[in-house]
Amino acid sequence: MVLAHSGAGADQAFLDSGQYTRESILKYELVYGVNFVSPGGKRCAARLIEKLDLKPGSRVLDVGCGLGGSAFLMKQKFGLNVDAIDLSDNMLELARLRLTEAGLAGQVSLYNQNCLDIEAKNAYDGIYSRDVFLHIKEKERLFAIFFEALKPSGKLLFTDYCCSEGSWSEDFTQYVKRRGYHLCSAPEYRNLIKEAGFEVVEAADVTKQFIAFSEAELKTIRTLDIDENVRESLKTDWQRKIDRARTGTQRWGQFLGVKPSENTG
Ligand SMILES: C[S@@+](CC[C@H](N)C(=O)[O-])C[C@H]1O[C@@H](n2cnc3c(N)ncnc32)[C@H](O)[C@@H]1O
Numbered sequence: 001m002v003l004a005h006s007g008a009g010a011d012q013a014f015l016d017s018g019q020y021t022r023e024s025i026l027k028y029e030l031v032y033g034v035n036f037v038s039p040g041g042k043r044c045a046a047r048l049i050e051k052l053d054l055k056p057g058s059r060v061l062d063v064g065c066g067l068g069g070s071a072f073l074m075k076q077k078f079g080l081n082v083d084a085i086d087l088s089d090n091m092l093e094l095a096r097l098r099l100t101e102a103g104l105a106g107q108v109s110l111y112n113q114n115c116l117d118i119e120a121k122n123a124y125d126g127i128y129s130r131d132v133f134l135h136i137k138e139k140e141r142l143f144a145i146f147f148e149a150l151k152p153s154g155k156l157l158f159t160d161y162c163c164s165e166g167s168w169s170e171d172f173t174q175y176v177k178r179r180g181y182h183l184c185s186a187p188e189y190r191n192l193i194k195e196a197g198f199e200v201v202e203a204a205d206v207t208k209q210f211i212a213f214s215e216a217e218l219k220t221i222r223t224l225d226i227d228e229n230v231r232e233s234l235k236t237d238w239q240r241k242i243d244r245a246r247t248g249t250q251r252w253g254q255f256l257g258v259k260p261s262e263n264t265g
Pocket residue numbers: 011015020035036037038063064065066067068069070085086087088091113114115116129130131132135136
């Protein structure tokens with residue numbers, strides 16, 4: 001294994017005692033679907049892994065794997081060999097449980113790891129990440145690390161919460177501040193990936209999809225067998241998210257970059 005030392009530290013405590021308490025994770029999972037904590041759940045993950053277009057046996061790093069849904073799918077449906085990392089202890093504890101429940105114990109490697117501490121070199125055919133980089137301020141450093149970790153011709157595929165290029169509404173500013181997010185616009189991400197050395201294949205604003213997923217998730221929330229106060233608070237959160245996306249400040253981006261092959265340039 002080529003990952004570095006444990007990622008324990010201030011960021012981990014921030015995640016585990018803030019957005020990703022065990023209780024919050026389980027609540028999110030009810031909305032997104034078993035083993036997922038990101039927009040579109042399993043259906044979206046399957047589509048994106050397909051897009052990665054890697055041969056069975058290829059080696060993939062799932063960055064910020066959460067409960068492991070994508071990593072499990074990569075192994076089960078696509079025959080990929082996956083290292084999955086996450087910084088949150090709460091996430092990983094549940095992911096280990098879910099791994100066993102899925103009958104995949106020993107088949108997907110789960111590590112408690114800060115992605116900024118990855119020390120792998122020329123090790124992966126693909127790096128996949130879903131809605132994680134919003135938590136990370138040092139994005140230039142992040143993409144330099146990924147570039148190093150990929151083999152020549154290796155692919156980086158990720159989705160992330162993004163922002164518009166123009167000025168932000170007060171509501172959006174407060175939301176981002178409360179969550180401690182570090183957001184980029186899709187064009188900013190395009191530049192970051194390019195500057196790190198990747199050929200940018202895709203840097204798309206897919207907010208329409210995000211709205212469609214969020215609307216479906218809102219319907220799910222209405223059907224859940226949960227405490228009414230919890231339902232109301234989830235409904236409010238999801239409706240606000242949809243409104244922010246509809247008015248244009250909150251965006252969702254999808255990105256694919258390829259590390260040039262050794263004989264390029
Ligand atoms: C919105 S969740 C998405 C989880 C998963 N990718 C999914 O699709 O269900 C974001 C995840 O990123 C993880 N994360 C945040 N900062 C991280 C870091 N620096 N290194 C590794 N994981 C991180 C969080 O703990 C959380 O599990």
